[in-house]
Structure formats: structure tokens, C-alpha cells
């Protein structure tokens with residue numbers, strides 16, 4: 001049996017290795033269009049490769065995917081994050097689980113993952129061909145014919161093909177799969193940070209608030225967690241999660257929208273009001289700027305007092321009901337205008353790709369092209385940050401490699 005894997009990234013290598021372990025007599029070839037394999041693995045997680053997440057249940061794991069979570073939930077029963085950890089550790093890559101759940105090689109170096117893959121491909125005699133971009137797949141007499149970019153390499157036939165070509169930022173990068181009658185969901189970026197050119201946030205650069213509640217005005221999109229101010233706007237896990245949840249909606253809005261932040265981490269306004277009133281009693285003689293509620297960072301508190309319209313030298317005891325209300329409002333519903341996005345430096349993925357409607361998720365086989373399988377980000381699947389995107393690659397590649 002001749003098997004081709006299109007794409008020498010995370011999903012491609014994982015699929016090829018598993019195919020060869022499942023079918024030792026098969027000839028397995030990986031075709032990679034660039035001159036280098038596993039280039040995203042190399043830079044992933046800031047060069048450390050956050051290869052999965054240590055979360056404890058499949059339900060929790062599948063909630064991390066704004067697109068594809070439901071389909072993945074079933075797939076995780078075949079191969080989940082615990083299987084990932086076993087897979088790598090049993091092949092000589094000891095792992096560590098951080099407090100936030102992110103899982104990294106103990107070496108803190110993505111090269112350990114790359115070396116593991118290269119060693120397995122050598123051991124299993126999997127061929128890896130670089131500079132071999134596949135530009136078309138045709139079904140002829142029950143075989144799949146691969147045509148390569150450049151025209152110099154002759155077309156080749158395979159019994160089965162696994163497409164693991166990763167996310168494409170533009171729809172035309174998926175045309176070769178659309179021509180085979182796969183439905184394509186328009187690609188748009190996910191996991192980006194918010195630009196706020198009209199807000200005075202530069203003075204807040206570097207400020208981090210660990211527990212916030214964030215939402216997008218006029219939508220049901222909300223998230224929680226840490227926010228980091230940058231020189232262009234806002235970043236941090238809560239913002240990245242919101243960008244993933246709203247990837248398509250925010251793209252449609254041209255990245256112009258309003259974000260609302262609750263800096264108190266309390267959902268109940270009355271509770272916030274009551275806490276501020278307590279401060280009025282306990283610190284009545286102190287000025288606003290000298291007593292920071294909810295352990296807010298100093299620069300943010302100064303910014304919020306200004307936003308509430310109150311003088312920073314006003315005493316807590318002189319606030320009155322309307323003053324307390326003003327502070328409670330800005331603390332629980334602080335609005336910022338977003339105009340544009342930037343890439344998060346550590347991780348970004350594509351929302352969109354080959355629609356899951358065109359794929360039988362039990363096998364990862366295409367519903368429209370027999371013997372063609374999919375693995376990884378080429379599909380309309382993407383997760384939030386925290387190792388979830390690689391987990392989707394491992395799980396789908398593991399299932400595709402059964403070639404059922």
C-alpha cells in the first residue's frame with residue numbers, strides 16, 4: 001500500500017508515524033512544500049512547544065474549541081490529551097504540566113519534539129521529500145494522483161492520501177481541495193490582540209490584571225481571565241479567547257467594535273457597590289488614589305479614577321452615593337473602542353478551512369473523495385491558546401492514520 005501525507009507539519013508527521021506503526025508494510029511518504037519540516041513546531045510556545053493541555057476531562061478539553069469542539073469531543077475518546085502525554089513520554093520526550101495546565105517538554109525546548117519525530121521517521125523508514133508542494137489531487141481508476149508545484153517532479157499515484165497542509169490564510173490556498181468538491185469555510189484569523197488607536201492606553205503598557213470579565217458590546221461574546229495592556233491596546237488570555245470566540249463576527253465587523261471590561265471579577269454590581277461603600281467607611285479620610293479597590297494595579301486605578309470623572313484627591317468619605325455609583329460603573333463596565341487587530345507573538349491560528357460537513361469525523365475520511373483523509377488545521381477546527389491546537393492535530397492525525 002502506498003500512502004502519501006501532504007504537509008510536513010505537526011499533523012503530517014504524527015499521521016505518517018502512526019500510519020507506519022499501524023501498517024508496517026505500507027510505503028509512507030511525506031511531501032512538504034517548503035525547505036523545512038516542522039517549522040511551526042519549532043517556534044511554537046515561544047520556542048518551547050506547548051504540545052497539549054493537562055485539563056482533566058474530555059468535556060473541558062472540547063470546550064476549548066470555538067470551531068470543531070463538538071466533533072472533537074467524540075474524537076477525544078480515541079485519542080485525548082492524556083494519550084498525547086503518554087505518546088511523547090514513551091518515545092523519549094519527558095513532559096511537565098504547568099500550573100496553568102499548559103504542557104511542555106521538560107527540556108523547555110521545541111527541538112525535543114522535532115528530534116522525536118525525526119527519529120521515529122528514520123526508525124520507520126518514512127520518506128520525507130522537501131520542496132514538494134502538492135498542487136492537485138485527482139482520482140483516477142481508484143488511485144489518487146498527486147501533481148506537484150513546479151512541474152519538474154512527475155505526478156505520482158497513491159492508494160491513500162492524508163492531507164495535513166495546515167491553515168491557509170486565504171481561500172485561494174484551499175482551491176485545490178475545493179476543486180475536489182470539498183466545502184470550504186472562508187479563512188479568517190483567530191487568536192489576535194486588540195488595537196485601540198483612539199484610546200489612551202499607552203500609559204498603561206505592561207499593566208496586567210489577573211482576573212477580569214470581558215465582553216463585546218452588542219454581542220453574546222464573553223470571556224474571562226488575565227488582560228495585559230500593550231502599547232497598541234490589549235492582549236492576554238482573556239482577549240485572545242475573545243478573539244477566537246468572535247473570529248468570524250469580528251472579521252465581518254472590520255475589527256471595529258467596543259470591548260467592555262469588568263475589572264472586579266464580580267458579576268454582581270450590588271456586591272461591587274457594597275465593597276466600595278465599605279471602603280468609604282473604613283478609609284473615609286483617605287484620598288481616592290491612595291486606596292486601591294480589588295487590588296488593582298496603581299496605573300490602572302489612576303486611569304479609572306480619571307475615567308469616572310472624579311478628582312483623584314477626593315476623599316473616600318466625601319464620595320456619596322453618586323460618586324460610589326460612578327466608580328462602580330467604571331469598574332464593572334469599562335468600555336474601550338477597538339479599531340484593528342495585531343497578531344499575538346506566540347500563537348495564531350486560522351479559523352475556517354475544509355468544512356467538517358465534508359469529512360466523516362469517525363475516520364477523518366473525505367465524504368466526497370474516497371481514500372482521502374484530513375488531519376490538523378487544514379480543517380475548520382481551531383482552539384484557544386494553551387496547547388489545544390496541537391492536541392487537535394494529534395487527535396485528528398491519530399484517527400486519520402487508521403485509514404478506515
Ligand SMILES: Cc1cc2nc3c(=O)[nH]c(=O)nc-3n(C[C@H](O)[C@H](O)[C@H](O)COP(=O)(O)OP(=O)(O)OC[C@H]3O[C@@H](n4cnc5c(N)ncnc54)[C@H](O)[C@@H]3O)c2cc1C
Nearest residue numbers: 007009010011033044045050134165166376377387389390
Ligand atoms: C507562532 C506560533 C506559535 C504557536 N504555538 C502553539 C503552541 O504552543 N501550542 C499549540 O497548541 N499551538 C500553537 N500554534 C498553533 C499550531 O502551531 C498549529 O495549530 C499546528 O502547527 C497545526 O499543525 P498542522 O500540521 O495542521 O499545520 P502546520 O504546522 O501549518 O503544517 C502544515 C505543513 O504543510 C505544508 N504545506 C502546506 N500546503 C502544502 C502543499 N500543498 N503541499 C505540501 N506541503 C504543504 C506547510 O508548509 C507546513 O509545513 C502556534 C502557531 C504559531 C503560528
